[in-house]
Amino acid sequence: MSWRSRKILEKPDWSFNRSVFKTVGYSDNDLDRPIIGIANAWSDLVPGHENLRKVADFVRKGIYRAGGSVAEFGVIGACDGTAQGHAGMHFILPSRDLIANDVEVMVEAHRLDGIVLLGSCDKIVPGMLMAAARLSVPAIFLPGGPMLGGTEFDGRKSDLTTMSEGLGMLKSKRIDEPTYNRLEETCGPCSGSCAFYGTANTMCCLAEAMGMSLPGAALVPAVYAERFRLAEATGKAIVDLVVQSDFRQIITRQSLENAVRVLMATGGSTNAVLHLSAIAAEIGIDADAMMRIYARFSENTPQIAKVNPASKYDMEDFYLAGGIPRVMNEMRSLLNLDSLTVSGRTVAENLGPELGASPRGTEIISTIEKPFSKLKGLAILRGNLAPDTGVTKPAAIDPAMHVFTGTAKVFNSEEEAEKAILGGLIQEGDVVVIRYEGPKGGPGMREMYKAMKYLYGMGLAKKTALITDGRFSGTNNGCFVGHISPEAAEGGPIAVVEDGDKIVIDIPNNALRLCVDDAVLAERFKSWRKPEPKFTKGYLGLYSRLASSADKGAVMALK
Template sequence: MSEHPHGIARGLTDYGDRDFSIYLRRSFAQSMGYSREMLKRPVVGIAYTPSGFNNCHRHFPELLEAVKRGVLAAGGLPLEFPTVSLGEVFLSPTSLRYRNLMAMDTEEMIRAQPMDSVVLMGGCDKTVPAQLMGAVSADLPAIQLIGGPMMTGRHKGERLGACTDCRRFWAKYRAGDVDAEEIDVIEGRLATTAGTCAVMGTASTMACIAEALGMTLPGTAAIPAVHADRLRAAEATGAAAVRLIGSDLTPKRIVTAQSVENALRVLMALSGSTNAVIHLAAIAGRAGIPLDLDRLNAISDTTPVLVNLKPVGAHYMEDFHSAGGMGAVLRELRPLLHLDTLTVTGETLRERLDADQDGYVDHAIIAARESPLEPDGGLVALFGSLAPRGAILKRAAADARLFETEGRAVVFSSLADLAARIDDPALDVREDDILVLQNAGPHSASGMPEAGYLPIPRKLAAKGVKDMIRISDARMSGTAFGTIVLHVTPDAASGGPLALVQDGDPIRLSVAGRRIDLLVEADELARRRALLPPPPPAPERGYARLYAEQTLDADEGCDFRFLKPPAATGVAGAERDAAE
């Protein structure tokens, strides 16, 4: 006997006898009912992520059968394997803490098991970036299959979509405009089907970014989870995975500096989730590509907002799909894109767009580039004495009246402090103040939760205040809105300037100047720094210890230091520190 380099003979278990290894593997494979002829086929692995703790993926069993159908019809053998699954709202303290664990699981199972290509089945917020991170590092031919967004619900004749409308109605409830009985009814009508959030939140943003990078089949990012086209896309994805076998079209040929820039263009045109900056930095970092926040600003300043979806617009993902989806967005952005980038089909982006240039578009939902919703991109990076290595503002979801503001800081030292005092009637706060949350960044015990959407203090909400400047080292759900400065780097737990802010300190925000500054003298800041408490000891064991010891800052994607190519680690931060 001799080992065949493909299929189940790939990557043999080592018993010191290669022929015995394949003999034993075939024997055990046949115990599952496979014929010898079927076991001669090339193998498509399917990274399969359903979970009782992941509502977004509850339709994955049916989706899996469609993938398998496509693989079998194309001549491959589909073998699914489970990995970590991250259900956004079911994880404590936050799903970002476990994204890198899922990425490691995905990478190692691709490497360890005999497969010639792999389909990555993901959807919920952190699953798609985790799978792409793992796939880039493993660098086996791979293709992403998105689970798809929910359909909308209804309440009193109004369409509802998780989770922008969750936040909108919760704000009304806090302000006393909705009573307890109605908020309970609304709770059951916000998320009524399988799939990810129905708006341009993090999940849908990452789906669109995966397509912009070239890692999904064209036109598949926005198909609703319960649509028959989603099953057809799964079947086509399975067939495409077979076609990838034996090619050199691996993720590192697809995820390049040029395709990352295309993804940033798309992010700006979508006015997508701020979380995407962290995830794209992590995905690019696995390919040795640093994400330059100054370049992000240059792209934002030359990319219009085109997509009229909540949380910054009026429509939902099902509307985006029927309006033309990502194909329409890419056609509008064509003059701004790198067209020679590759996709998993083997075509270049130019070839894809040439083939569908007569595609349908509803310009009420996807605006023409010549008549955009906003002339500039949805996100900007801010720098300054409060954020030497950057912070992110989703300006398209913010109140432009607050863009050039100097205000007084009202500081919360932790999430617990925020919860305890934000609604205290005695809280000294005015609507022109700036709310500041410390110790919610990647190096904090909370692991950078989506807590940057600080609630408006109840006594101000009751007076009709809808927005205030809020600053933190935390993240914000892509479904949220407001004038919110996030990802302040270095974070407070690392001893960054954010840790030194005290009540009453003046802070200046200038979106035009791309600045966020703490207006306190250097001598006073040095005095405060000397009084900072020492950091708490690292956890004693397990993944928590690994996370504490290896997590990089937000500008480097919060990836683990040892998982990135050495050339990509610390580049962005070092360059920014040198400039400062």
């Protein structure tokens, strides 16, 4: 059997390379096996990655039992939660490109035969999947699993975002300080990716949907022993893929379409639009093609799963209800069933016969015949305020607010808006406009997570709206539109919105309108000037120069 690492490990011409491996303990027997990398984003800083050392141990066991040798290396992974609401958030989205580049460099420089990708959180998952799409070697993604929910608060199990909602409640005197302080101890009871259906868990679910993880891998909680059995099975599966002589790329247009279907059917994070577009770009699918897929599928994919923030149920509940395998079984008529997966089988073969009744009933996962909603789980909006699209999430918006008309209150940064919200300056009927937070203008397209949570805590979530050229957390709810393109820093219409302008959000008609005459907008643009970049040095300086627009995935574009 021959695999690519053999070409740099054959005696006698490549004995130097063999000696390098032997300095760290590899034996001749080890070097006769395929060399399988483990890209591990473990750290003490990220709850979703804290358990990845132990997960990696079980992956190692599976690799070695299946006849491979292990080469583990570290990958950066920053925590969105810790970075929220301050300058650190500028670095979060740009870290995605670094992660993809790092994995590519390590796999190619060392001629690894296959790679297992260990990560669970927001930008780490898509960065790893971008690398997998870019590389021509077998790859499997394995998350560390979601954490369990916390103590009950405000009618549902709490989670880490409850702290931000609670702050708004505290400021508006809806709860007292001792109650707020108790939440700090009980809202996150263990490690794992956050307990809600935010970007982290959405991307783990979509990795499974596109066939890049073994069936069921997305939602087994981090503290369940099944997580470690899955890790060992993943180690075996990657060796099986490497020794196959007919390995084919798993990430294809068809598998990405399956991921988009599952995204729509489950009402996942709006950030997934950015990330799937970035992954698609790695295999040559352009932004316009992906936007057409999102728009088309949003019109004919019913929502059959409802999880926090769309309901009170968390990720453990979603897992116990059958998770992504059940969702895909329920919607099999909409999927590309012949797409190959990392199990070595097709989607149809993985799903097997149709399942019986859900073990948790239909309150979490319904059927395609009786969906929670026939409307789109995510929606792509266009209009004179978003000529190149904006993204919203009807699944997390009260149906009564799917059409919202309000008055603009304009802010040029996240911090300005948050200060105004907590200061009581936002009133019923306002549309909070936060601009200069896009990929270039931010830079890094920060999440307006806290602003939305503060509106919720102040009792304004169903009375106001928020639009931005930045992003939102997957756990946000209320009426919101993000990813507005072109962004303000590139001269998009959002740059010349003024306080008092009327704005219409019309989700049923996929529209976002600024009710200002074209002639008035043209006059405003005469006095508009492109802002100076906020960062001119370091990685953010580079990213702000090269970042593409949100509708193109906010990837670093070289041309």
